[in-house]
Amino acid sequence: MNVDVITSTNPFSGSETGKTPAHQTVYEKLRLTILFGDLAPGQPVTIQGLTTQLGVGMTPVREALRRLIAEGALTHQGNRRVSVPVLTVACAQELAFMRKTLEPELARRAAARMGPDILARLRDCDDDLNQAIAQGDVGGYLTHNYRFHALINDTADAPIMAATVDRLWLRFGPSLRVVCGRFGTSNLPDKHADLLAAFAQGDTDAAGRAMAEDVAQGAQQIEMALTEDSVPRRFD
Amino acid sequence: MNVDVITSTNPFSGSETGKTPAHQTVYEKLRLTILFGDLAPGQPVTIQGLTTQLGVGMTPVREALRRLIAEGALTHQGNRRVSVPVLTVACAQELAFMRKTLEPELARRAAARMGPDILARLRDCDDDLNQAIAQGDVGGYLTHNYRFHALINDTADAPIMAATVDRLWLRFGPSLRVVCGRFGTSNLPDKHADLLAAFAQGDTDAAGRAMAEDVAQGAQQIEMALTEDSVPRRFD
DNA sequence: TGCGTCAGAATATGATCAAATTATGCGAAG
DNA sequence: CTTCGCATAATTTGATCATATTCTGACGCA
Numbered sequence: 001m002n003v004d005v006i007t008s009t010n011p012f013s014g015s016e017t018g019k020t021p022a023h024q025t026v027y028e029k030l031r032l033t034i035l036f037g038d039l040a041p042g043q044p045v046t047i048q049g050l051t052t053q054l055g056v057g058m059t060p061v062r063e064a065l066r067r068l069i070a071e072g073a074l075t076h077q078g079n080r081r082v083s084v085p086v087l088t089v090a091c092a093q094e095l096a097f098m099r100k101t102l103e104p105e106l107a108r109r110a111a112a113r114m115g116p117d118i119l120a121r122l123r124d125c126d127d128d129l130n131q132a133i134a135q136g137d138v139g140g141y142l143t144h145n146y147r148f149h150a151l152i153n154d155t156a157d158a159p160i161m162a163a164t165v166d167r168l169w170l171r172f173g174p175s176l177r178v179v180c181g182r183f184g185t186s187n188l189p190d191k192h193a194d195l196l197a198a199f200a201q202g203d204t205d206a207a208g209r210a211m212a213e214d215v216a217q218g219a220q221q222i223e224m225a226l227t228e229d230s231v232p233r234r235f236d
Numbered sequence: 237m238n239v240d241v242i243t244s245t246n247p248f249s250g251s252e253t254g255k256t257p258a259h260q261t262v263y264e265k266l267r268l269t270i271l272f273g274d275l276a277p278g279q280p281v282t283i284q285g286l287t288t289q290l291g292v293g294m295t296p297v298r299e300a301l302r303r304l305i306a307e308g309a310l311t312h313q314g315n316r317r318v319s320v321p322v323l324t325v326a327c328a329q330e331l332a333f334m335r336k337t338l339e340p341e342l343a344r345r346a347a348a349r350m351g352p353d354i355l356a357r358l359r360d361c362d363d364d365l366n367q368a369i370a371q372g373d374v375g376g377y378l379t380h381n382y383r384f385h386a387l388i389n390d391t392a393d394a395p396i397m398a399a400t401v402d403r404l405w406l407r408f409g410p411s412l413r414v415v416c417g418r419f420g421t422s423n424l425p426d427k428h429a430d431l432l433a434a435f436a437q438g439d440t441d442a443a444g445r446a447m448a449e450d451v452a453q454g455a456q457q458i459e460m461a462l463t464e465d466s467v468p469r470r471f472d
Numbered sequence: 473t474g475c476g477t478c479a480g481a482a483t484a485t486g487a488t489c490a491a492a493t494t495a496t497g498c499g500a501a502g
Numbered sequence: 503c504t505t506c507g508c509a510t511a512a513t514t515t516g517a518t519c520a521t522a523t524t525c526t527g528a529c530g531c532a
Contacts, residue, residue, distance in 0.1 A: 021517065023302075048481065057519045058482090059295060066259075066299045070306035072396065079526070080482055094396045101337040160308065160330045160407070164400060171396070255525095257483065284515060293485045298517090315492070316516055 023060035026050070027067055034073045034084060035170055036142050037177020041086040045074060073170040087175040089226050095168050096219035100212060102165050103149070107195065107211035109156035111204040118155050119199055125151060126192045133188060138180045141188070142173075148192065152211075172222065179225040188221070190214050259296035262286070263303055270309045270320060271406055272378050273413020277322040281310060309406040323411040325462050331404050332455035336448060338401050339385070343431065343447035345392035347440040354391050355435055361387060362428045369424060374416045377424070378409070384428065388447075408458065415461040424457070426450050 030050075033039050050061045065082055068074045075085040085091075110118075125148040132140030146169060153162040180188070191214035198206035266286075269275050286297045301318055304310045311321040321327075346354075361384040368376030382405060389398040416424070427450035434442035 023517080046481070057517095059298070059518060062295070062482090063298060063302045066302050067306045070303045072399070081526090091396060094394050097341065098338070098397060098400070101341075102334070105333065105337075158330050160327060161334060163308070164334070259483080282515065283517095293483095294516090295484055317492090318516095 021060070022056045023063040023067075026054055026056060026060050027064035029054070030064055030068060031073065031170070034068070035146065035173040036139060037174050037180075039084045039174060041084050041174045041178065044077070044081060044083045046082070071167045071170060073167070073173075084174050085171070087171065087222075087226065089223065091171070092175075092219070092222050092226055095171055096215070096223065099165065099168055099215045099219065102161055102168075103153070103215050104208040104212040106153045106156040106158060106161055106165065107198075108204045108208040109158055110152045111199055111202060111207035113155055113157055114199045114202060118151065119196070122148060122151055122196060122199065126196065129190075129192070133185045136185050138177065138185060141180060141185045142176060145190075152195075175222065175226070179222060183225065189217055191217065257296070258292045259299040259303075262290055262292060262296050263300035265290070266300055266304060267309065267406070270304070271382065271409040272375060273410050275320045275410060277320050277410045277414065280313070280317060280319045282318070307403045307406060309403070309409075320410050321407070323407065323458075323462065325459065327407070328411075328455070328458055328462055331407055332451070332459070335401065335404055335451045335455065338397055338404075339389070339451050340444040340448040342389045342392040342394060342397055342401065343434075344440040344444040345394055346388045347435055347438060347443035349391055349393055350435045350438060354387065355432070358384060358387055358432060358435065362432065365426075365428070369421045372421050374413065374421060377416060377421045378412060381426075388431075411458065411462070415458060418461065425453055427453065 039045070045065070047058055047061050047065065050056075050065075051058050054061070065074060069076060069082065072085070074082050077083040125144055129141065129144035129148060131137075132144055149169070150166070153165055156162060191210045194210035195207060195214065198204075198210050266281075275281070281301070283294055283297050283301065286292075286301075287294055290297070301310060305312060305318065308321070310318050313319040361380055365377065365380035365384060367373075368380055385405070386402070389401055392398060427446045430446035431443060431450065434440075434446050
């Protein structure tokens with residue numbers, strides 16, 4: 001049994017592949033699949049499975065996997081076996097600490113560089129997010145919440161920090177899906193309104209504070225869900 | 237003209253390679269080469285050059301490069317070309333901010349977990365470091381300074397943060413060598429004595445403060461050297 | 473229950489194709 | 503006549519694939 005999630009028949013089968021390399025498209029596809037929790041924690045990922053599912057050779061798949069492993073999105077499970085990492089409580093606390101220190105700074109920088117166009121796109125993201133919450137759409141919640149934060153981090157104009165935080169989200173992703181799937185989207189508070197207000201006023205300190213609170217809330221949710229049962233997921 | 241730095245004839249040529257995969261050894265070799273500045277910033281790195289120099293096929297080299305690119309140790313220079321990244325002032329400030337927030341926390345955690353054996357090894361590292369400084373040995377300075385900090389970060393028992401900080405060092409590496417090569421090792425102050433004292437007393441807060449000062453000093457050195465002339469290195 | 477064999481999957485190599493950079497040669501202008 | 507510029511060719515390099523080899527895990531048999 002293998003990864004049957006990536007069922008999208010690639011639009012460039014046989015004919016021209018555009019100009020983006022195959023390993024790049026494989027990487028991006030797998031990255032999104034992991035980020036939005038379509039791959040469960042602990043699930044094994046095989047090279048040959050991906051070659052047949054994506055219709056590409058082994059080399060691009062191999063490179064994409066190596067890249068995702070380097071980013072922490074996948075792990076070398078023992079000897080020669082690759083799988084989606086299972087988030088332990090200790091890891092979640094590490095990720096939470098790093099998010100709490102890095103994302104407020106990114107929010108501050110984003111507030112200093114905020115423009116009306118970015119602000120409008122942020123409002124769109126938040127509207128989509130609230131709609132997804134109202135409808136109980138877990139996938140939509142994850143997608144739009146990520147879009148919201150990623151847009152802020154990109155606006156901060158700090159590529160290294162943004163990439164680092166992105167990797168943190170990549171580690172949270174699989175478990176976030178599990179948490180949301182268990183508790184639903186109804187009680188998922190956020191500080192996005194405060195953030196948008198701070199951005200609208202160009203108040204960097206308020207933006208930093210709001211982001212700190214938002215991250216702390218999210219981290220608390222995850223930790224609560226993780227400490228509830230020490231083993232996050234069982235495959236028997 | 238290519239990377240002629242990695243001249244070490246591999247000890248396992250032809251016969252058994254032990255059991256570590258080839259891409260792993262290639263990765264480790266290249267990583268150390270970059271970390272200790274044996275590859276100048278801006279220097280191009282080619283796949284085929286590495287295959288001939290290291291005597292391995294393209295696939296292992298390719299995977300190692302992909303991994304190092306994901307870690308920020310190498311960059312995709314424009315179209316399909318890989319090179320050692322040139323550290324800009326903005327990037328250096330980002331790295332400095334991240335180090336200032338993450339490494340003190342790692343030092344605090346390390347202080348909480350410090351034992352006499354680790355402490356002894358830290359003293360050894362610092363002794364070697366001071367000896368290298370006294371002798372003006374730039375390579376030794378870089379090596380032992382890294383060993384000192386890496387041991388602290390490993391002791392903190394926070395793998396994700398430690399790996400993140402390690403990637404930060406990987407980005408500093410090439411430029412550190414340039415800076416030291418220009419100004420020598422004579423005026424390179426550090427707070428290692430304060431750190432060791434704090435570790436010896438198990439004083440977590442003092443350890444965090446000492447590490448913060450050490451990182452701030454190092455970052456200031458780099459920034460000064462980088463702002464002095466905007467172009468770090470010239471190849472003519 | 474322990475050991476041997478087998479299947480499957482990952483690692484690594486070489487070949488092949490495509491793209492880009494460099495080198496070269498021809499023409500035109502000063 | 504010399505020199506500069508551009509276009510084209512050749513070489514170098516990167517990307518992908520198909521294939522051989524090795525290692526791990528499992529199943530079956532004693």
